[in-house]
Amino acid sequence: MLANKQLRGRDEGEQKEDRAGYLGQLFLMAAGALFFAFNVAPTEEMILIGFKMTPWHALALIVVTLVILHALVFAVGFAGQETHEHPVQALFHFTLAGYGIALLVSLYILWTFGRLDPPLSDAVRSVVVLSFPAALGAGVARLVV
16 A cells, blocks of 8 residues: 555646545554554564663663654655644654554553553553554554555
């Protein structure tokens, strides 16, 4: 779907397609986050990576995830990106909102699979690890649809 959306040409007479509203785009981000996170959440690697991470690793992963998500939302140059917004406005409207959605989706999925065992610090790090692919899915889904 991504290749078809990004690589197809536009005819001269083709009208610009209607975009979903803000809540619709957030919904699409949640769907993309669910799609990507459900593929990796059942694996043992998410828990193992979270277990071996330090708090500094978790903070670094959060920053890297936010940078990549912001690049997908604003800077990479795919069709469907926000070209009329200022980067700071896109940061608050889509990047931080999308990361919040990815965190909530990750928390829900790990809870569904019974992976939120104590201690709480391990559960938080597992959510942060799973939020990386969830955020990528959120960013890509907003561009694809």
